Amino acid sequence: KGRRRQSRGSRLTGGLRGGPHLTVGHCHPLVVQAAHEQNQVLNTNSRYLHDNIVDYAQRLSETLPEQLCVFYFLNSGSEANDLALRLARHYTGHQDVVVLDHAYHGHLSSLIDISPYKFRNLDGQKEWVHVAPLPDTYRGPYQEDHPNPAVAYANEVKRVVSSAQEKGRKIAAFFAESLPSVGGQIIPPAGYFSQVAEHIRRAGGLFVADEIQVGFGRVGKHFWAFQLQGKDFIPDIVTMGKSIGNGHPVACVATTQPVARAFEATGVEYFNTFGGSPVSCAVGLAVLNVLEKEQLQAHATSVGNFLMELLGQQKIKHPIIGDVRGVGLFIGVDLIKDEATRTPATEEAAYLVSRLKENYVLLSTDGPGRNILKFKPPMCFSLDNARHVVAKLDAILTDMEEKVRSCETLRLQP
Amino acid sequence: MPPVTSDAQGKRTPPRGITGERPGPPRQSQAREGGAQTRQGRPRGARHPATMCELYSKRDTLALRGKHIGPSCKVFFASDPIKIVRAQRQYMFDENGEQYLDCINNVAHVGHCHPEVVKAALKQMELLNTNSRFLHDNIVEYAKRLSATLPEKLSVCYFTNSGSEANDLALRLAQQFTGHQDVITLDHAYHGHLSSLIEISPYKFLKGKDVKKEFVHVAPTPDTYRGKYREDHEDPASAYADEVKKIIEDAQSSERTIAAFIAESMQSCGGQIIPPAGYFQKVAEYVHGAGGVFIADEVQVGFGRVGKHFWSFQMHGEDFVPDIVTMGKSMGNGHPVACVITTKEIAEAFSSSGMEYFNTYAGNPVSCAVGLAVLDVIENEDLQENATRVGNFLTELLKKQKAKHTLIGDIRGIGLFIGIDLVKDHQKRTPATAEAQHIIYKMKEKRVLLSADGPHRNVLKIKPPMCFTEEDAKFMVDQLDGILTVLEEATGTKTESVTSENTPCKTKMLKEEHGELLRDSITDSKENSSRKRNGMYTDTHALLSKRVKT
Numbered sequence: 001k002g003r004r005r006q007s008r009g010s011r012l013t014g015g016l017r018g019g020p021h022l023t024v025g026h027c028h029p030l031v032v033q034a035a036h037e038q039n040q041v042l043n044t045n046s047r048y049l050h051d052n053i054v055d056y057a058q059r060l061s062e063t064l065p066e067q068l069c070v071f072y073f074l075n076s077g078s079e080a081n082d083l084a085l086r087l088a089r090h091y092t093g094h095q096d097v098v099v100l101d102h103a104y105h106g107h108l109s110s111l112i113d114i115s116p117y118k119f120r121n122l123d124g125q126k127e128w129v130h131v132a133p134l135p136d137t138y139r140g141p142y143q144e145d146h147p148n149p150a151v152a153y154a155n156e157v158k159r160v161v162s163s164a165q166e167k168g169r170k171i172a173a174f175f176a177e178s179l180p181s182v183g184g185q186i187i188p189p190a191g192y193f194s195q196v197a198e199h200i201r202r203a204g205g206l207f208v209a210d211e212i213q214v215g216f217g218r219v220g221k222h223f224w225a226f227q228l229q230g231k232d233f234i235p236d237i238v239t240m241g242k243s244i245g246n247g248h249p250v251a252c253v254a255t256t257q258p259v260a261r262a263f264e265a266t267g268v269e270y271f272n273t274f275g276g277s278p279v280s281c282a283v284g285l286a287v288l289n290v291l292e293k294e295q296l297q298a299h300a301t302s303v304g305n306f307l308m309e310l311l312g313q314q315k316i317k318h319p320i321i322g323d324v325r326g327v328g329l330f331i332g333v334d335l336i337k338d339e340a341t342r343t344p345a346t347e348e349a350a351y352l353v354s355r356l357k358e359n360y361v362l363l364s365t366d367g368p369g370r371n372i373l374k375f376k377p378p379m380c381f382s383l384d385n386a387r388h389v390v391a392k393l394d395a396i397l398t399d400m401e402e403k404v405r406s407c408e409t410l411r412l413q414p
Numbered sequence: 415m416p417p418v419t420s421d422a423q424g425k426r427t428p429p430r431g432i433t434g435e436r437p438g439p440p441r442q443s444q445a446r447e448g449g450a451q452t453r454q455g456r457p458r459g460a461r462h463p464a465t466m467c468e469l470y471s472k473r474d475t476l477a478l479r480g481k482h483i484g485p486s487c488k489v490f491f492a493s494d495p496i497k498i499v500r501a502q503r504q505y506m507f508d509e510n511g512e513q514y515l516d517c518i519n520n521v522a523h524v525g526h527c528h529p530e531v532v533k534a535a536l537k538q539m540e541l542l543n544t545n546s547r548f549l550h551d552n553i554v555e556y557a558k559r560l561s562a563t564l565p566e567k568l569s570v571c572y573f574t575n576s577g578s579e580a581n582d583l584a585l586r587l588a589q590q591f592t593g594h595q596d597v598i599t600l601d602h603a604y605h606g607h608l609s610s611l612i613e614i615s616p617y618k619f620l621k622g623k624d625v626k627k628e629f630v631h632v633a634p635t636p637d638t639y640r641g642k643y644r645e646d647h648e649d650p651a652s653a654y655a656d657e658v659k660k661i662i663e664d665a666q667s668s669e670r671t672i673a674a675f676i677a678e679s680m681q682s683c684g685g686q687i688i689p690p691a692g693y694f695q696k697v698a699e700y701v702h703g704a705g706g707v708f709i710a711d712e713v714q715v716g717f718g719r720v721g722k723h724f725w726s727f728q729m730h731g732e733d734f735v736p737d738i739v740t741m742g743k744s745m746g747n748g749h750p751v752a753c754v755i756t757t758k759e760i761a762e763a764f765s766s767s768g769m770e771y772f773n774t775y776a777g778n779p780v781s782c783a784v785g786l787a788v789l790d791v792i793e794n795e796d797l798q799e800n801a802t803r804v805g806n807f808l809t810e811l812l813k814k815q816k817a818k819h820t821l822i823g824d825i826r827g828i829g830l831f832i833g834i835d836l837v838k839d840h841q842k843r844t845p846a847t848a849e850a851q852h853i854i855y856k857m858k859e860k861r862v863l864l865s866a867d868g869p870h871r872n873v874l875k876i877k878p879p880m881c882f883t884e885e886d887a888k889f890m891v892d893q894l895d896g897i898l899t900v901l902e903e904a905t906g907t908k909t910e911s912v913t914s915e916n917t918p919c920k921t922k923m924l925k926e927e928h929g930e931l932l933r934d935s936i937t938d939s940k941e942n943s944s945r946k947r948n949g950m951y952t953d954t955h956a957l958l959s960k961r962v963k964t
Binding site (some may be wrong): 026027029032035036039040041042043044045046047049050053054055057059062069070071072074075076077078079082083085086106107109110118121122133242243246247248249253255259261263264266267268269270271272273274276277279280357 | 472529536542768772923
């Protein structure tokens, strides 16, 4: 499960890189079986009544706060975020969106417009998009030594909203990945989301929590990453994808009755050809069953904690590691050139990843400085896998440091 | 109602039926046998034992749907929805085992649950299903096979999961390549449900509160039956193409620049429209002249549906080659697969921005294995030839019906893509909207599934799985004939020859029933939905709590 075989039989560990949309492990037999059984019987569209879609919706609703009880099924996280945008706009009657810097919400035209990670290199920022600083307490404007970073970052959102309103613009939504991944495995400080929600709702907007990368128990303690922000925080719309179908194209938008009704009131039907098909729902249900049966959430907590501990030890040992942050099996290792300035060690990170690949460990980097090692493996990742990866990492970092040291020595020689 | 229980693994046990027995597991072999028998003429409407263990009764399914599924997601036959639990080839089965002839689902292109496609999916799912950032044979093999079906210059593939994603990417490609913004679309077009596509789909934005955007220009749809230039016009192709030319000139005079002309090769939501020969060539000429590109949306109609050709746009001649082709729906026989195919030049311009295009699921080994299996079946089972043969046969039968029934204004189609345009009046061609709704409900009673579309919801759309037979065609037409005859008698409309068996004693009852249905249909045919249209019952049946407990 945690391993992958090459054509000639040598093993590649981890799927650390290809991981996030494979929640329960590559080719999990129960998920495959569910898909196969349903494929043989019926796979058609949601304009016919069928048990799978309603059963799946009901099961999903049980994982969420009670008011998030209406579902739309689609095929990709991108489709989900696009629909979330439409829902927010129709409900509020407003157009503008507030997003976090370095956010990535999908590859569709509408989503590139709200993804600074993309639009900064393409068409630029549209006038209806407003960017707030990423609540990164390691590298952002308010860091771990700040007395209350949650309030400080939330105030930035408040400022962005006010400034938009002064220009006569109206906020439809605040979009955020519950744990920004592409932005560098960021864990927003506790209390941030609640306060942001307050500012956004006061302005008449909705809070959209993008759980596409991080939902389905990855954080261990909770099923949804937004739940880390406390019981009193409830988004208005939640989008999910990637891990939901263990690789099968499934995605979903969950929202409240009022938002759904406002959308219906437009009088225009929403039809997605493949979304909510019996097979997609059977697959989704199987994934939920496996998560429960194999207790993968608890597993994510124990392995995740263990991995964080090991990485914490590595941080002490190797100065290139500036920060280790994470929760459950969502971890980031921030590589820096310099402790004081925290300059991203971009080239070193790229080199490290290629050395790891030679050692049959797949990892990727991200963050604006491409310097953060992203860990988000299949949830069946084991303690042994964790030991193995860290051992490799340790060896390579040690080797890299040796090389640097020996170069300096050479340079110092007369 | 017996409880739905869960065992320790959270596996649900279906409720016991009236006899106290639980329904058995799905009998897959029987399902396939059923298909084979049907092909050889199993009696229609014969009861088939239930083969799916139902989790919920139909009523409960409906109630749960009302509770948990977005109300904008509509069901067919809103005042009496169908619960489908099984399908094989061109037949669908409801929870009581009733068999329906499926004339709607072009998505189940090679037949519902085709065993070869199912097998291919299983084989690959057991082995590997990951993203396209790793090298894999399936995606390259599939791209190769697809591009082999197209003119040579269309050689670069981008895989996506849905026709909507494909059309969105097509727009991005066009805008990036040309450096222009504006898009010309056809009236009544439908290109998808994404924000960007609603903007270019008059079928959608004209219905809702959305306003036409400035960068979108709407050309008259080349409908030679109900459009601006009809079959009696000396050159409708040029006339319609000149409309596009005029739009381009107007746009350019306001200093706007054209990125693309996009059109479904044959409009389906727009009413089964077949553009006149020569139209696309001329439009392409004008669009290219303005620095734009031609996007052919084959999402509804590709993969041999027209019979004679693999792609519908190929009907317009070898000299017509679009710049971008989008495909979806039928591509994976129900599995979410779609694709954009374009030229090297356009692809290079897109990548020159330096920005990666990554689609998490698209091009995965399973989707490609499924796509390849579908291509194989189309070839091995000679489905294109079948589409031509059965399509022609069906069209002939329908033409006879047209001669017989005044409700039928036009029969148009090619291969297994056919439309029956219903009119109240042949002179004015007034759409017979309520009648169309009535007919599809009546056809459903006769166990034939049809849908109605077009801007006036009066065109009966026929685009069944490609394994549709002549026998199916005859059956469908016989039912339609019966219904039309009864309808015309009830409304006092003359038929050419009165051969119906259902006459005098039933006429009064039918008149009342007809009147009622027409009233209901009129409500149903509007998009502003009544609660009934949502499929939600508002009677005393209690809504279920989160876990079904009875």
